[in-house]
Amino acid sequence: MHTNFYFLRQLASALETSLTGLRFMECFSQDRDEVVLVFAQAKGRLNYYKPFYIKATLRPDFSGLSFPETVRRARTNSVDLFEAISKFSEDDSPNPAFEKEGRVVIGVRSFLNERCLAILLEDNYAMVFKFFGNRPNLVAFYHNTVVELFNQRLVADYQLIFDTFDRPIDQSWDAFEKADFDHRKLFPTFGKIVNDWLSTEFQKQKLQPEQQWILIQDVVKQLESPIYYVTKLQYRPTLSLLPVGDILQEFSDPIAATNRFYGLYNGVDTFDREKGEILRVLDKRKKRAESLIDVNMQRLIAREEGASHEEMGHILMANLHDIQAVPGAKSPESVTLTDFYRDEPITIKLKPDLSPQKNAENFYRKSKNEKIEEEFLAAQVASREKEIEQIDQQKTDLAAINTLKELRRYSKLHNLQNEDGRNKGEISQLFKEAIVDNFRILIGRNARNNDLLTQKYAFKEDLWLHARDVSGSHVVIKYQAGKPFPKNVIERAAELAAWYSKRRTDSLCPVIVTPKKYVRKPKGLAEGQVIVEKEDIVMVVPKE
Incomplete structure (x- = not known):
């Protein structure tokens, strides 16, 4: 689910139009990581009409909201939640005709530079959807104090303070410069899609910091008044504010975009989901291997440019009689000699506390390590090239697999389980x-x-x-x-x-x-x- 600050701000505006004036009638859960909130116009005691449903999925690996037209509540395995907030007690209600009816929604808001969305209720109550990484939760507040949690295991959420969710951040050029031109420090809720897109553009266009800043400002403008893209990115349905991946549909309404994405995400069958996970693992391994080849090749090429340590040792030994020591020291800090390998002058840095001959011996010693490193780098390149060939073959093999049983057998045989998975404990x-x-x-x-x-x-x-x-x-x-x-x-x-x-x-x-x-x-x-x-x-x- 795309839960960066910009999307949540626009979603809050759309929800405020739909929810303001409705009552928070009930909240229930039929699944450990899913909760349903029901808002409606009051019709009488325990009756309502025109319900507006919010279904929240709050798993460590996936969190987000959807707004279904209907939700069928099961007769069993269903539990009421947040009853102290969704229902009035008899003492709270001045009118018996409205006993145990929900509190009225008075607004919906997002928070500055934070992944949270709050539904504001009368009597200073609020229901806050918290989308913090792998710790999403639904939190009920009374004024500044937490009164109830959906996920009781996240005990640290009891320490949250409503008034501290807003995070003012200096997002000026001066702040960008002070942050060593790392935009993620200034825009912490851009999210993975936006950050990956920016990083790719920075590298592809070889942008200098001033040019990067111009691109960042253009992206911010697009995020503030976007088209919502339901796309397929890295083999799975994705909701994005940028036109990336294989775009399936475009929306101008964030609620409609969320519902479409949610339907696609949950509609992916087990075979397609597991196959997509495996392909993502292979793409990650291939990208890492290509990156290592690039780094190692650059180091090998750099060693071929200019004189090696062994050559500098030979040049020093051939010119010992021409090296004049500085008074009080055994060698000058540097010396310019003729590089007879390339027929051009070469300046060699020396250690003044060593004699010219000892400096040459030092270069010979470094040359041994240099050869070991060159052999190591060459072996790394060969190993990664072989790994890439294997990955390409595995992707070809996967394209021909059509059954879940065969897919799982192949995955286990070739160790293709999801290496992106993390233990959340x-x-x-x-x-x-x-x-x-x-x-x-x-x-x-x-x-x-x-x-x-x-x-x-x-x-x-x-x-x-x-x-x-x-x-x-x-x-x-x-x-x-x-x-x-x-x-x-x-x-x-x-x-x-x-x-x-x-x-x-x-x-x-x-x-x-x-x-x-x-x-x-x-x-x-x-x-x-x-x-x-x-x-x-x-x-x-x-x-x-």
């Missing part, structure tokens, strides 16, 4: 997490969080990783019974350990890999510090 809230080939990788956030991960949430069979000789995040690959840790999973976890460390900018980083049983923390060590009794080392390129 306690662990995922405590640590950063990645899923690679169904193996969970947990990443500590800071020194204290590292201790929590290693000491309480990692077990002896888990694999533990850390960038060698520098501070950084503890990384844990969770063990799966009877399954060895795949090489590509270890490599990906090592890339993350390197990235979340002080070696992030290194071209190649050594990473410790060891079973958790060889990691211990004696008393007296500082937060995040441990002793590793046995270790292997893998060399990787730091990768977020």
Whole structure:
């Protein structure tokens, strides 16, 4: 569901026209993650006509609203909710003819730079739909205080304060400049579709910050008075404020657009949904492989430009007699010599505290690491090219599969389960997490969080990783019974350990890999510090 601030603001305006003056008659649920609100004109005691229904789906992986013409309430497995708000008590109602009728809707509003929508009721009550990432909820307020929740498990929602939902944000050019030209800090509710579109345009057009800002302003204008697009994006129905993907239908009314999208989304059968998920996984893997090939090729090409460390060592050794030391030092800070490989001058930076010959030896030592890295990068490119070939073949195979049973068999055989899926439980809230080939990788956030991960949430069979000789995040690959840790999973976890460390900018980083049983923390060590009794080392390129 498209729940960015701009869509919710326009939806609020449309709903206000439809709801204002109606009464909040009842609220019920027939599904753990779904709730129905009924608004209507009062006809008499416990009777109403012209109902307006709001059906809210509030799952961690999908949340949104629809506005069906009718909703059939089941006689069983149905529970009344928010009765204290939707019904008057006898003491509240001055007129017995209107006993237990709902409170009147006095308005609908959105909130500045926030993914929330509020239905305002008389007597200072409000029903707020909260679309916060994987924690959507329906929250009832009396003035500023939460009085009831739909999802009781989200206990932190009891601390919400109605008057603090608005988030004023400086969205000027100066603020964009101060944010290092990261538009997401200024427009936090753009959502994935808008952010992905902008990032693609920035790269495709190679826009400078001033040009990016002009494009951002154009997008904001479009979001403020949009056409609503029901489209197919990444193999699934999507509601968008931008014309992206395979557009199925256009709307000018946000309620009609939402209903159409909702119908399409729920109308996708199990086979199409699972096949789409698998294809998204393959597209993600292919994009990641292509990105790694591009990065590694650029590094290889950069090494071919200019003199290598070995060549600079040879040039220094051939010109030792021409290098004049600065008084009091063994070598000058730099020296310009003839590059006899290319027949042109070359300026070589030296370490003044070393002799010219020792500087040459230093370049020879670096050249050995350089060759190791070149071999590693070349092997990475070859591996990723092979992976892309395999992905293309798998997509061809999937096109010929027409039954759910065959699809699931193929998916299991080739490890194509959704690697985008995330565990929404306690662990995922405590640590950063990645899923690679169904193996969970947990990443500590800071020194204290590292201790929590290693000491309480990692077990002896888990694999533990850390960038060698520098501070950084503890990384844990969770063990799966009877399954060895795949090489590509270890490599990906090592890339993350390197990235979340002080070696992030290194071209190649050594990473410790060891079973958790060889990691211990004696008393007296500082937060995040441990002793590793046995270790292997893998060399990787730091990768977020």
